[in-house]
Amino acid sequence: MKSRSFAGLVILVIMALSMFASAAFAAEDDTKAWQDERLQWWNEARFGLFIHWGIYAVPAGTYKGKQIGGLGEWIMNSAKIPVAEYAKYAAQFNPVKFNAEEWVKMAKDAGMKYIVITAKHHDGFAMFPSKVSPFNIYDATPFKRDPLRELSRACRAQGMKLSFYYSQAQDWHHAGGAAAGGHWDKAQDGSMDKYLTEIAAPQVGEILANYGPRVPGVLWWDTPMDMTKERAEILLPQLKLKPFAITNNRLGGGYAGDFDTPEQTIPAAGNKHRAWETCMTMNDTWGYKSYDTNWKSTTTLVRNLVDIASKGGNYLLNVGPTAKGEFPKESVKRLKEIGQWMEKNGKAIHGTTASPFANLSFNGRCTRRGDSLYVHVFEWPREGVKLSGLVTPIGSATFLNDGSKAEYTRAGDAEGAPILTIMPPAHSDPIDTVVELILAGPLEVAPAAGEKAK
Numbered sequence: 291m292k293s294r295s296f297a298g299l300v301i302l303v304i305m306a307l308s309m310f311a312s313a314a315f316a317a318e319d320d321t322k323a324w325q326d327e328r329l330q331w332w333n334e335a336r337f338g339l340f341i342h343w344g345i346y347a348v349p350a351g352t353y354k355g356k357q358i359g360g361l362g363e364w365i366m367n368s369a370k371i372p373v374a375e376y377a378k379y380a381a382q383f384n385p386v387k388f389n390a391e392e393w394v395k396m397a398k399d400a401g402m403k404y405i406v407i408t409a410k411h412h413d414g415f416a417m418f419p420s421k422v423s424p425f426n427i428y429d430a431t432p433f434k435r436d437p438l439r440e441l442s443r444a445c446r447a448q449g450m451k452l453s454f455y456y457s458q459a460q461d462w463h464h465a466g467g468a469a470a471g472g473h474w475d476k477a478q479d480g481s482m483d484k485y486l487t488e489i490a491a492p493q494v495g496e497i498l499a500n501y502g503p504r505v506p507g508v509l510w511w512d513t514p515m516d517m518t519k520e521r522a523e524i525l526l527p528q529l530k531l532k533p534f535a536i537t538n539n540r541l542g543g544g545y546a547g548d549f550d551t552p553e554q555t556i557p558a559a560g561n562k563h564r565a566w567e568t569c570m571t572m573n574d575t576w577g578y579k580s581y582d583t584n585w586k587s588t589t590t591l592v593r594n595l596v597d598i599a600s601k602g603g604n605y606l607l608n609v610g611p612t613a614k615g616e617f618p619k620e621s622v623k624r625l626k627e628i629g630q631w632m633e634k635n636g637k638a639i640h641g642t643t644a645s646p647f648a649n650l651s652f653n654g655r656c657t658r659r660g661d662s663l664y665v666h667v668f669e670w671p672r673e674g675v676k677l678s679g680l681v682t683p684i685g686s687a688t689f690l691n692d693g694s695k696a697e698y699t700r701a702g703d704a705e706g707a708p709i710l711t712i713m714p715p716a717h718s719d720p721i722d723t724v725v726e727l728i729l730a731g732p733l734e735v736a737p738a739a740g741e742k743a744k
């Protein structure tokens with residue numbers, strides 16, 4: 291008996307040591323193959339919904355009768371609202387119109403494959419019941435519900451990947467959290483290491499552990515202010531709870547994560563070596579502002595998605611719900627219209643990879659799925675669009691919007707490079723008419739004129 295319990299103790303010690311080792315060396319243990327595997331669904335998705343929702347939706351951009359410039363979710367910082375005063379917005383946050391099934395359905399109908407929601411933004415307010423801070427939607431509001439749980443159920447039922455945004459460094463409520471521009475209230479002063487250990491790390495543990503085996507798909511860090519390698523390593527061990535969770539590049543401390551995050555901008559070119567995702571607002575704010583009316587058109591939003599897909603990236607498009615729990619009607623309208631385009635043309639987005647052409651001579655883009663090409667035409671020249679350099683013969687050419695066959699001719703230019711001319715359709719789509727080219731063999735593209743010299 292005695293030797294058995296000794297052996298048990300040895301096993302326990304070895305287990306504890308090996309857990310510690312993998313916590314300390316998790317990043318080094320990672321491999322490119324494993325990263326590719328966890329990025330697979332994300333790369334196929336191409337289109338996701340960002341949701342910025344918190345108690346900043348109560349002031350909705352106005353403080354003491356004044357419209358505060360900048361981003362809605364930054365109002366506490368921009369207006370230098372004292373911590374205790376800002377915290378009072380929680381008592382007014384009662385989003386009784388919130389309906390997780392409807393939110394998920396709106397994303398799904400728009401052709402989105404994943405949702406990233408703010409579990410905690412820079413204001414420090416947790417949108418889930420947290421055991422480590424009462425400044426959360428369960429303990430501090432009359433709402434008494436957990437939107438993350440309701441969303442995780444709705445997402446599971448509707449086949450949507452749920453992901454969480456967590457502001458790990460900036461926290462304007464809890465002592466020791468970072469604040470852009472510096473602290474403005476004594477209550478914010480304190481040790482950042484203590485904040486990371488006692489608030490951020492356990493809360494990251496809560497959102498990683500509590501919402502189902504596949505949630506979160508992505509853990510989306512933001513603004514790595516004052517994050518050193520040592521501070522990042524306070525948070526990193528939590529990731530062992532969800533080895534398949536993808537992370538972005540904003541943890542800080544030199545950790546690159548799995549993908550890059552251009553914000554409010556689309557890169558001029560893609561990146562063959564790194565996954566990337568452009569996040570963007572539909573108007574000029576992430577968190578709801580009652581008077582922001584600078585909405586992008588549906589045409590712009592769809593063409594942005596196409597532009598991004600043609601460069602091999604993802605589009606994470608934002609909605610800022612109100613304090614009642616509703617998407618602004620302008621966002622609902624745009625999601626619906628995007629969905630009408632996606633219903634017919636989604637196969638030219640989902641699961642596609644970047645364009646094989648260095649440049650195009652018309653206003654449009656190209657996406658690819660193996661040996662199929664999707665030619666996206668934003669504006670049709672009367673004489674048709676000319677695609678130069680496609681060597682492979684065409685098996686079929688079909689307009690995705692009505693299933694009709696496209697008329698095309700093939701010829702060579704003066705230097706013998708192949709040129710495919712596709713004639714305009716009977717029914718063009720003012721947003722983007724897509725021609726599906728199923729090739730008669732493996733895709734082969736002649737180098738563009740500019741590339742030949744290289």
Ligand code: H79
Binds near residue numbers: 359360512553569
């Ligand atoms: O969550 C969203 C933003 O709140 C967050 N990232 C996205 C996804 C973000 N944090 N910082 N920034 C974006 C950029 C910084 C903007 C600022 Fe400002 C300029 C902070 C202070 C000056 C805008 C103007 C916000 C306050 C005043």
